[in-house]
Amino acid sequence: MSETIQHIQLPEGSIEKQTTTLNLGPTHPATHGVFQNIIELDGERIVSAESTVGYIHRAFEKIAERRPLYQITPLTDRLNYCSSPINNMGWHITCEKLLGVETPKRVDYLRVIIMELARISDHLICNSIVGVDTGAFTGFLYVMQYRELIYEIYEEICGSRLTTNIGRIGGFERNFSQTAFSKLEKFLKEYPDVLKEFENLFTRNRIFMERTIGGGAISAERALNYGFTGPNLRAAGVDYDVRVHNPYSSYQDFDFIIPVGKTGDNYDRFLVRNEEMWQSLSIIEQAYRKIKEFKGKDAEVYHADVPEYYLPKKEDVYTKMEALIWHFKIIMGEVDMPKGEVYQAVEGGNGELGFYLISDGGRAPFRLHFRRPCFIYYQAYPELVSGGMLSDAVVTMSSLNLIAGEMDA
Amino acid sequence: MSRPVRFNIHPIAADIKEAVSAVEAPEGYTGEGFFATQMSSVVGLARKNSMWPLPFATSCCGIEFMATMASHYDLARFGAERVGFSPRQCDLLMVMGTIAKKMGPVLRQVYLQMAEPRWVIAVGACASSGGIFDSYSVLQGIDQIIPVDVYVPGCPPRPEAILDGFMKIQDLVGQESIRRRNSEQYKALLNSYGIE
Amino acid sequence: MALNNEFIQQQLTTRFGEGFFSFSESYGMLTAEFAKESNLKVLQFLYDEPALSFRFLTDLCAVHNPDLPGRELCVVYHLHNLQENVRLRLKIYTSVEDPNVYTATRLFSSANWMERETYDFYGVVFTGHPNLKRVLNVDEMDYFPLRKEFPLEDQTRIDKDDEMFGRG
Numbered sequence: 014m015s016e017t018i019q020h021i022q023l024p025e026g027s028i029e030k031q032t033t034t035l036n037l038g039p040t041h042p043a044t045h046g047v048f049q050n051i052i053e054l055d056g057e058r059i060v061s062a063e064s065t066v067g068y069i070h071r072a073f074e075k076i077a078e079r080r081p082l083y084q085i086t087p088l089t090d091r092l093n094y095c096s097s098p099i100n101n102m103g104w105h106i107t108c109e110k111l112l113g114v115e116t117p118k119r120v121d122y123l124r125v126i127i128m129e130l131a132r133i134s135d136h137l138i139c140n141s142i143v144g145v146d147t148g149a150f151t152g153f154l155y156v157m158q159y160r161e162l163i164y165e166i167y168e169e170i171c172g173s174r175l176t177t178n179i180g181r182i183g184g185f186e187r188n189f190s191q192t193a194f195s196k197l198e199k200f201l202k203e204y205p206d207v208l209k210e211f212e213n214l215f216t217r218n219r220i221f222m223e224r225t226i227g228g229g230a231i232s233a234e235r236a237l238n239y240g241f242t243g244p245n246l247r248a249a250g251v252d253y254d255v256r257v258h259n260p261y262s263s264y265q266d267f268d269f270i271i272p273v274g275k276t277g278d279n280y281d282r283f284l285v286r287n288e289e290m291w292q293s294l295s296i297i298e299q300a301y302r303k304i305k306e307f308k309g310k311d312a313e314v315y316h317a318d319v320p321e322y323y324l325p326k327k328e329d330v331y332t333k334m335e336a337l338i339w340h341f342k343i344i345m346g347e348v349d350m351p352k353g354e355v356y357q358a359v360e361g362g363n364g365e366l367g368f369y370l371i372s373d374g375g376r377a378p379f380r381l382h383f384r385r386p387c388f389i390y391y392q393a394y395p396e397l398v399s400g401g402m403l404s405d406a407v408v409t410m411s412s413l414n415l416i417a418g419e420m421d422a
Numbered sequence: 423m424s425r426p427v428r429f430n431i432h433p434i435a436a437d438i439k440e441a442v443s444a445v446e447a448p449e450g451y452t453g454e455g456f457f458a459t460q461m462s463s464v465v466g467l468a469r470k471n472s473m474w475p476l477p478f479a480t481s482c483c484g485i486e487f488m489a490t491m492a493s494h495y496d497l498a499r500f501g502a503e504r505v506g507f508s509p510r511q512c513d514l515l516m517v518m519g520t521i522a523k524k525m526g527p528v529l530r531q532v533y534l535q536m537a538e539p540r541w542v543i544a545v546g547a548c549a550s551s552g553g554i555f556d557s558y559s560v561l562q563g564i565d566q567i568i569p570v571d572v573y574v575p576g577c578p579p580r581p582e583a584i585l586d587g588f589m590k591i592q593d594l595v596g597q598e599s600i601r602r603r604n605s606e607q608y609k610a611l612l613n614s615y616g617i618e
Numbered sequence: 619m620a621l622n623n624e625f626i627q628q629q630l631t632t633r634f635g636e637g638f639f640s641f642s643e644s645y646g647m648l649t650a651e652f653a654k655e656s657n658l659k660v661l662q663f664l665y666d667e668p669a670l671s672f673r674f675l676t677d678l679c680a681v682h683n684p685d686l687p688g689r690e691l692c693v694v695y696h697l698h699n700l701q702e703n704v705r706l707r708l709k710i711y712t713s714v715e716d717p718n719v720y721t722a723t724r725l726f727s728s729a730n731w732m733e734r735e736t737y738d739f740y741g742v743v744f745t746g747h748p749n750l751k752r753v754l755n756v757d758e759m760d761y762f763p764l765r766k767e768f769p770l771e772d773q774t775r776i777d778k779d780d781e782m783f784g785r786g
Contacts, residue, residue, distance in 0.1 A: 039528055040478060042507035047480050047525060067754035068525045069480050072557035074739070075763060075770045087554060094482035110645060138485070157492035164489075175486055175578055237674055237700070240728030251700070258703045354644040356696060356707070358676075367677055369696070382679040384696075392731040418481045421522075421754055524756045552772070558763050559755060562775050 032060055035403070039068045044410060045142060046417035050394070057403050062395040066388070070421040077381040081346025082108050082182065083324070085381070090176035092383060093419040096135035096362035098127045098167070101179050103359035106261050107368040108182045111355045112322055119307050119314045120184040121263035122300045126197070127170070127179060128262070128359075129293040129300075133204075134163045135362030136244070136286040136293075139414040143283055144215060146411045147224040152214050159207045162200045169193040183323040184316025194301075201298060208290055215283070222280060229397040229409030230278035239396075240389040243364025245413060248285045249277030255360040266303070267296050279405075279412040286414075321348055346376035363387050363414055387420040445471060462600045469513070469539070470596040471501040473588075476512035478532060480519030483546035483578040487518050490581040500588055509535035514591060515568075518578075520548035521561045533568045534617065538603050541595060543587055544570045547577040569611055621670070621702040623648040629670060633663055647705050654693070654710040658720045664697060664706070665725060672697035672706055675722070678732040680740040682765045690714045691742055695722070712742065714765075721747040739764035 038049035047068035053060040073092070077085050089100040102124050109116065116124075137156050144152040164174040169192050171179040180186070215221045231241070236249040246253055252271045256264040272288035274281030307314070316323050324343055329336035342348055352374045358367040367384030390413065397413075398406040448467060450459030475497075479487055491497050491505060506512045509532045521529055533542070544564050547553030550573040552562035564570060571594055574587035602608055612618070626648055627641050639650045652660060664672040677696040684690055689711035697706045712719055721744035722729040733744045734753040741762035744750055752759065761768055 039525065040532060046484075067522070067752075067756075068528070069520045069522050070524065070559045070754040071520055071522065071555045072559045072763065072770065076555070076557055079770055091482055094485055138488075154493045157489060158494050161489070161494050174580065176482055235727075238727045240675060240726070253700055258700075354647075354649070354707075356645075356647060356677075356705070365676065367696070369677060369679065369694070371681060379683075380681045382677070382694075384677040388731060388735070389728050392728065418520075552775075556771050556775075556778070558768075558770065558772055560772065562772055 031055075037406075039065070044407075046415055048391075048410075048415065048417065048420075050406075052398075052403065052406065054403060059398050059401055059403060059406055062398055062406070064391065064394055066391065066417075067421050069417050071418075073383065073422045074381060077378055079377055081344065081376050082322075082350070082378075083344055084346075085378075086180075087176070087178050089383075090178055091418050092385065092422070093135070093362055093366070093387070093416045094175060095138050095416060096131035097175065097177050098131040098179050099135075099359060099361050100366065101177060102128055102262065103357065103361065103366055104368060105180050105182050106359065107355055107357040107370055108322075109317075110357050111351060111353060111370060111372060112182065112319075113351070114183050114317055114319050114322060116183060116262075116317045117314050118263060119304060119311065120316060122266075122304050123185060123189060123315065124180070124262045125264065125267070125300045126297050126304075127167075129297045130163050130166060130200075132293045132360075132362055133290050134160050135414070136290050139362075139411070140211075140215075140283055140286050142411045143225070143279065143408060144221070146408045147221055149214065149218075149221065152211055155214075156207065156211055159204060162196070162203065166193060166196045166200060169196055181316060181323055183319045184314075186324070188313060188315040197297075197301065201294070201301070205294065208287075208294075212287060216287070224405070225280040225283060225408060225412070226278060227276075228279045228401055228405035229282075229412065230276050231393065231397055232277065235393070235396070236277060239393040241364070241393070242386050242390070243360065243362070244285045244289060245277075245282055245390055246364065247271060248274035248281040250275055255358050255365050259358060261357070261359055267299050269296050279408050282412045350374055350376075358384070361386060363416065363419065364390070383422060385419045385422060387414075387416050388422070391415055391420055462598070463596075465600050466596040466598055469598075470592040473500070473502045473514045473592070473595070474504050474506050474512040475502050475514045475516050475588075476506055476509055476532070476536070478515060478517045478529065480521065480525065481548070483518035483549070486578040486581055487516070487545065487584060490584045495581040495585065497585070497588065500585070500592065502588065509533075510537060512536060513540050515540065515542045516545055517542065517549045517564050518545040520553070520555060521564050522559050523561050524559070526561050526567055529564060530567050539595075539598070541571045541591055542568060543572045543574065543591055545574045545584055545587065546579055547575060550575065553577055567615065569615060621699060621704050626670065626704070626706060629667065630660075630663075633667075634660070644707075647707050649707040649709060651709045651711070654712050654719050657693075657695075657708070657710050658722065658725070660708065661695070661697075661722055661725055670699065671701065672699045674698040674700050675726040675728050675732075676705070678722070678729055678736065680736045680742050682740055684766050686711070688713045691717055691740055693719055693736065693742060714741075717742045718745050719743070720745050721750075723747055738762070741765070 033054040035052045035054055037052055038044045039047045049065040051063045073088050076088060086101055086104055089104045090097040092100050137160055141153040141156050167177050168174055170189060171177050231249055233249045233251050236246050250273050252273050254271045269292045272285050274285050325336035325339050330340045350372050353372055355370045356367060358365045364386030366386060369382040370378050371380040373379040397409050448459050448463035450457055477487055489495060515533060544550045549564050552560050572587050572590045574583055576583050630639055639652050642649045664670050676698045679694050681692040682690060691712050691714060693710050695708040719742055721733055731753055733747055736742050737750055738752040738754050739762060
């Protein structure tokens with residue numbers, strides 16, 4: 014082998030030091046949302062990354078200062094739109110805490126069913142997108158079909174698919190119909206097989222394992238310091254779950270385990286989400302069993318008896334003066350709201366979704382702050398990807414389950 | 423136990439005529455060995471049945487588009503199998519979701535990068551008019567910065583609605599004269615958006 | 619000793635002295651208000667003290683209240699002790715004219731973007747922050763949109779121009 018002749022004379026050491034700057038986003042297909050990352054590359058290794066967000070900032074918090082309680086529910090839909098029912102319920106639970114409304118057990122259980130369905134649909138999207146980013150499109154196409162089953166249940170209860178605007182302060186707008194329950198049964202029957210097959214596709218798949226193990230890892234200590242919550246924190250090995258630590262909506266009545274990972278890498282996040290889907294399924298089954306125990310008059314309960322905050326029936330609104338007046342008063346926020354400060358957290362699809370509500374007794378909240386888990390943990394992204402490969406950075410992004418709507422509020 | 427394997431065996435023998443769907447030939451004169459018709463209608467026919475959409479998905483509507491594109495609703499049935507992400511190769515810009523003012527220039531850039539002929543569909547209330555977000559940071563409809571061909575209402579629209587919007591675009595594309603993009607009218611339209 | 623609100627209150631008073639904090643309780647969560655200059659000392663004490671160890675910053679946001687002259691802006695910290703599962707709220711007030719507050723980024727990495735967001739919305743300047751610039755809005759924006767005096771609506775719209783839409 015003869016020595017290759019250098020035709021271009023580069024300064025000494027420049028080849029080792031030369032880096033490339035790559036702009037990823039804000040509309041790059043691999044980002045699944047609108048984030049911009051300016052990545053400094055050394056070959057294919059990432060030296061540093063800088064993230065820019067805010068590409069769909071919609072001023073939720075400012076809008077919420079002008080809206081009465083009920084008109085804020087549609088805003089919460091659009092936070093994490095993959096699991097909007099959780100946000101809706103979280104908001105209603107916050108209002109109930111402020112207003113001092115006690116919900117009946119049956120309402121709590123119905124809420125649990127809806128919230129866990131939403132969690133499944135959220136994790137399902139996230140995990141199948143991780144699959145897409147590692148080159149397995151099949152899983153995505155396969156499970157999207159079964160996500161429709163969840164959407165059909167939503168539709169039966171509230172009439173819409175994605176941005177559900179489900180529920181009322183104190184309960185639901187109507188009782189679950191028999192069709193809704195039979196659709197739920199169909200889901201409970203069909204879904205375990207689907208999830209099993211989905212797991213078979215990925216969990217021990219060698220390509221998938223080699224693509225995800227070790228990528229985007231974070232230690233438990235750093236994760237806590239970065240404010241991680243939800244599956245991403247649990248993948249790092251901390252068993253913090255709002256459902257267990259600060260139970261809301263009667264979560265204390267259910268038996269479930271909190272899956273935790275060890276290394277906090279992409280593979281662990283995938284496994285934690287998968288296991289959480291199994292746990293959610295079991296919670297739904299338990300809740301459904303509990304609901305079936307309500308007989309007679311108890312089985313008709315679907316809202317708390319709080320006429321000053323719960324909207325009157327639609328038929329009454331159209332036919333009775335009294336009901337129409339109440340409807341108007343509640344929607345326009347003419348009902349007295351107590352003064353106070355409330356912080357209520359729920360376990361959203363991505364972690365602790367907090368509502369910090371300050372009321373000064375006016376029509377609308379004086380200040381409403383959303384603790385958006387995505388926004389808080391995305392700042393760890395440069396640390397997660399630095400030193401790794403460029404292609405792993407994309408997988409890390411999808412396995413963190415970044416939802417632009419939630420991040421940018 | 424895993425699910426039993428299902429095979430793709432049709433209970434009745436497939437009729438080839440039902441399985442293959444062919445588009446109607448355009449109007450024209452036909453005789454032995456020739457078929458004469460307008461250039462526009464042939465080009466329109468070809469274009470409308472092989473749209474290459476560029477999904478510009480920012481928020482909730484993007485998730486509904488995901489459902490539209492995936493197996494259940496299957497956008498590929500309409501000749502849009504190839505969902506591309508490169509503006510240079512695509513001819514249909516599907517804007518789904520809120521476009522904030524910070525995003526506006528990016529959207530415009532993507533539009534400018536697309537080659538003529540190009541069509542734009544605004545999916546959802548936010549892209550069409552700003553939707554419920556009448557706020558300081560949201561662009562009140564993408565038609566303030568780029569021309570739009572079809573608006574799809576809904577917050578978010580159902581996949582059926584998105585498909586309907588797509589079919590409306592197909593109609594537009596099929597009927598478009600091949601000279602439209604060179605006309606003075608079209609230039610005036612682009613100029614009104616500040617596009618040379 | 620169980621970590622309850624009285625205990626936290628007592629610990630804080632012993633360390634920082636009587637009258638340093640003004641405590642209140644709202645829906646079960648202890649709220650401590652104090653002077654803005656000592657925010658880092660208090661956060662550090664709560665972090666380090668083994669009996670308290672509030673080591674998780676749940677949330678950081680600001681509130682604008684134009685009716686309180688000299689204390690218009692309030693920065694709110696939500697802390698969480700994950701082991702004992704106790705939450706605590708801290709509040710510091712600052713004026714609009716001098717909105718300087720020390721940054722908590724050294725203690726909590728998560729404070730980085732939350733402080734940038736607070737700066738973006740309210741113009742609270744976090745002294746010592748490594749990268750204090752707007753995070754959600756465009757860099758060219760020259761006002762702080764969530765302050766009460768600024769309108770919510772996009773002022774460029776011409777089709778919805780009556781008072782009902784906030785464009786009188």
